Amino acid sequence: MADLNIRGAARNCRNLSAGDWHDDAHLPRRDVVSPHNGKVIGQVPLSGVQEVARTVEAAALAWPRWAQTPIRTRAEILARFKSLMQQNLSLLADSVSAESGKTRVEAEAGLQKGMEIIDFAVSSPNLDLWDSAEVSIGVQCQFRRESLGVVAGITPFNFPAMVPLWMIPLALIVGNAFILKPSEKVPLTSQLLAQLLMESGLPRGVFSIVNGGAEVVDALLVHPEVKAIGFVGSTAVASHVYRTGTAHHKRVLALGGAKNHIIVTPDCDPNLTAKGILSSFTGCAGQRCMAASVLLAVGDVDHVIQKVVELAKGQCLGRDMGAIIDDAALKRIERAITQAESEGAKILLDGRGQKASLAESERGFWVGPTIIDHARPEMECAQMEIFGPVLTIIRASRLDEAVGISNASPYGNAAAVFTTRGDVAHYVASNANAGMIGINIGVPVPREPFSFGGTKQSRFGHGDITGRSGLDFWSDFKKITTTWPALQSNSSVQVGQFLLHTT
Numbered sequence: 001m002a003d004l005n006i007r008g009a010a011r012n013c014r015n016l017s018a019g020d021w022h023d024d025a026h027l028p029r030r031d032v033v034s035p036h037n038g039k040v041i042g043q044v045p046l047s048g049v050q051e052v053a054r055t056v057e058a059a060a061l062a063w064p065r066w067a068q069t070p071i072r073t074r075a076e077i078l079a080r081f082k083s084l085m086q087q088n089l090s091l092l093a094d095s096v097s098a099e100s101g102k103t104r105v106e107a108e109a110g111l112q113k114g115m116e117i118i119d120f121a122v123s124s125p126n127l128d129l130w131d132s133a134e135v136s137i138g139v140q141c142q143f144r145r146e147s148l149g150v151v152a153g154i155t156p157f158n159f160p161a162m163v164p165l166w167m168i169p170l171a172l173i174v175g176n177a178f179i180l181k182p183s184e185k186v187p188l189t190s191q192l193l194a195q196l197l198m199e200s201g202l203p204r205g206v207f208s209i210v211n212g213g214a215e216v217v218d219a220l221l222v223h224p225e226v227k228a229i230g231f232v233g234s235t236a237v238a239s240h241v242y243r244t245g246t247a248h249h250k251r252v253l254a255l256g257g258a259k260n261h262i263i264v265t266p267d268c269d270p271n272l273t274a275k276g277i278l279s280s281f282t283g284c285a286g287q288r289c290m291a292a293s294v295l296l297a298v299g300d301v302d303h304v305i306q307k308v309v310e311l312a313k314g315q316c317l318g319r320d321m322g323a324i325i326d327d328a329a330l331k332r333i334e335r336a337i338t339q340a341e342s343e344g345a346k347i348l349l350d351g352r353g354q355k356a357s358l359a360e361s362e363r364g365f366w367v368g369p370t371i372i373d374h375a376r377p378e379m380e381c382a383q384m385e386i387f388g389p390v391l392t393i394i395r396a397s398r399l400d401e402a403v404g405i406s407n408a409s410p411y412g413n414a415a416a417v418f419t420t421r422g423d424v425a426h427y428v429a430s431n432a433n434a435g436m437i438g439i440n441i442g443v444p445v446p447r448e449p450f451s452f453g454g455t456k457q458s459r460f461g462h463g464d465i466t467g468r469s470g471l472d473f474w475s476d477f478k479k480i481t482t483t484w485p486a487l488q489s490n491s492s493v494q495v496g497q498f499l500l501h502t503t
Contacts, residue, residue, distance in 0.1 A: 011042040013187045013211055015051055016194050018058035019204025024051060030184055030213075035101030035323035036356070038363035042099070044187040047212035052219035055210045059150045059177040060225050062205025067147045067175035069203075074173050075122045080200040081169075082118040085111065085193075092192055096160050099186040101323030101365070106284055107161075113445075114165030117466060120448040121169035124471055135481075144478045147175030148227040148251070151474060152220045154181045154241065156233045157325050158287045160189035166452070166466050167230045167474075168193075172206065174475040179208045179226070181216050185325060221245045228474060230465060231255065232289075235385075235411070235457050242460035253461035253473050257385040258289040258413030258454065261406035262442060263296045263428060264304055265399065265419045272440060273418040274307035277391070280416075280442030282315055282369050285322045286389035287329075289458070290414055290436075290443045294375075294382055295393045296402035304418075305373070305393065309348050312369035318356030324365040324388060333367050333388035340381035340392070346373045351389060377405050385411070399427060407433045412456030414444055435459065 013032070014021040024045045032042035045051075066074075085092060089111060096107035132142035153167040164180055171178045182190040190209055197207050210216055217237075220226055221244040228251040231241045235256030245252035262280065264273055280292035297305065315321050324330045334352050341347055351368025355361050373393040375382045381392045396402040406415050416438030417428040425439045435454035438444030446452055451467030453459055463469040 011188060011191070013042060013044040013191055014209075015045060015047060015055065015211055016207070016209040017055040017205065018062070018208075019198065022051075027051070032099060032185070032188060033326065034098050034364070035325050036098070036318070036358060036364045037360040038365070039360070042188050044184050044211045046184065046215070047210050048215050049219045051212070052210055052216055052223060055179055055208045056150055056220075056223050056225045058205045059179055059208050062203060063147070063149055063175075063177035066177060066203055066206045069175070071125050071173065071175075074175070075125060077201045078118055078169055078173060079122050081197055081202070082115050082122075084196040084200055085115060085118075088192070088196065092161060092189065095189040095192055097322075099188045100157060100160050101287075101325055102284060103319065103322045106322060110159050110162035114162045116448045117165050118169045120467070121173040124170075124173055124468075127468060127471070138483050140482045142480050142482075144480065145174055145471070146476045146478050148474065148476060149176065150179065150225050151176045151228040151230070152179040152181060152226050153230045154217055154220070154233070155183060157183040157185040158284065160186040161193065163232050164190060164193065166232075166470070168197075168207070170466070170470040171230075171474040172202075174471060176228075176474055177206050177208070179210060179220070181210055181212065181220060184211065184213050187211050217241065218244065221250070222248050224248075226250060228252070229254070230473070232465070238460050239457075251461075251473065253463060253465055254459070255289070255453065255465060256458050256460065257387075257411060258291075258458050259293045259383070259385055259409045259411045260291060260414040260416070260434075261294045261296055261402075261409070261432075262292045262438075263298060263399070263402045263406070263415070263417040263419075264301045265417070265421070265424055266299045266301055267420050267424070268301070268304060268418040269420060269440070270304050270307055273304050274311055276416075276418060276440065276442035277308050278311045278315075278369075281391040282312065282321050282389045283443065285324055285367075287325060287387055289454075290445055291387075292391060292416070292442055293386065294406075295391055296396050296405060297393055298396050298399055298402050305348075305371075308391070309371055312349055312371060315369050316357070317354060317366050317368060318358040318361060321369070321389065323356070324367055327365055329387065330365040330367060333386055333390060336381055336384070336386045336388075337370055337372070337390060340372045340375060340379060343376075343379050343381075345375045345379060345381065345392075347371070348373045348393075377408065383409075399424060400431075403428060403431050407431075410457045411454070413454035413458035414438065416440075416442055416444055418442075435464075
């Protein structure tokens with residue numbers, strides 16, 4: 001791993017196919033910039049149709065042998081991969097933090113979550129143990145989980161390791177050859193993961209990387225040998241990926257954006273609630289699809305809001321909260337705050353113009369926690385995914401009104417409620433139209449084996465991306481129904497030297 005150490009000079013990312021790294025010096029390159037300080041820390045090639053074709057061809061050649069490899073052997077390789085990740089956790093976390101802007105703690109937490117998926121993949125053969133049954137006299141039915149072939153994952157900037165690890169272990173354990181197209185903004189960590197996969201004993205060509213932008217995405221979507229596509233990103237791109245991929249007869253699961261609502265009722269525990277809300281909207285600088293975007297304040301909860309404001313004021317940029325991915329995102333967030341102010345909302349806490357107390361942070365991309373109060377449901381800040389540490393507060397007089405506002409959103413990723421009453425929790429859990437519900441939890445991410453996925457415009461396609469649903473997405477079921485003549489008669493059957501008498 002020494003040759004991939006991120007602590008040295010800027011790294012040149014490479015494409016990986018057939019187990020070989022390709023410099024592809026003829027390709028244009030894009031700088032990889034650290035959000036912390038604006039420094040160039042790497043370069044990534046912007047591949048095209050030819051590089052995609054080369055990668056898919058190599059993966060297609062490697063797939064049949066991998067598909068025939070016993071699942072126990074596949075699991076052993078993935079277990080070694082996890083062990084190598086643990087041994088190199090510090091290096092991996094440094095890489096995630098440097099290229100995505102996360103704090104070191106957040107970077108390591110994402111890696112730990114990714115390793116949970118590996119654990120699930122390694123244990124997944126146990127899920128299919130009871131895969132056969134006698135369905136009538138002399139008739140046996142069974143199923144076998146079959147790989148699809150060459151599959152691909154297109155992953156976003158906000159989780160350079162965790163989101164790829166939602167896909168890679170599950171796709172590999174069922175026997176596919178997997179191609180990763182990481183975000184061109186954060187391609188460095190995927191180079192490290194690929195190196196560790198190869199060191200774990202994964203056969204050449206079973207895992208590949210093709211770097212680039214929209215041209216690579218579109219080439220993967222239309223290539224006839226790519227059988228399935230997993231995607232995580234914005235709703236606009238998710239919709240494009242789903243429509244284009246399915247039009248070319250591919251299986252597609254594309255997770256899009258979110259506008260998550262947290263309902264706060266007067267009976268809530270103020271301290272638990274304030275800490276949960278703070279963690280939700282400031283964690284990962286709000287750059288995650290599970291971040292709280294809107295606080296729906298039911299009745300008199302001003303004492304809770306004040307606690308949230310006080311806690312948010314104490315957040316130290318660079319220590320408690322990371323940076324924004326790039327200058328364009330920073331300007332978009334600041335414009336959204338300014339727009340809310342111009343529409344009549346009240347800014348309780350303004351994070352515009354703040355900088356971290358880190359060396360050279362003045363060249364980085366920073367915005368502090370921002371809280372907007374007295375917004376109306378139709379305002380832009382209440383409707384659009386700001387994707388930053390911005391919490392918008394909408395006042396509601398009744399619980400059903402708050403749930404109605406949440407359900408009116410075109411997104412359906414997550415919703416939460418903070419309450420000490422079981423009937424309130426039950427009402428929200430039963431009536432909120434979102435794929436993941438939190439009860440006194442501001443970031444209701446399911447843990448394995450429970451699966452991750454939203455509804456409405458937060459998801460295009462069927463099923464979830466992790467858990468057993470993820471295994472099902474990356475595989476087909478072959479059903480085999482069997483009988484034998486001897487089992488359908490009362491005759492005696494000679495088997496070797498033994499005489500079996502059927503009745």
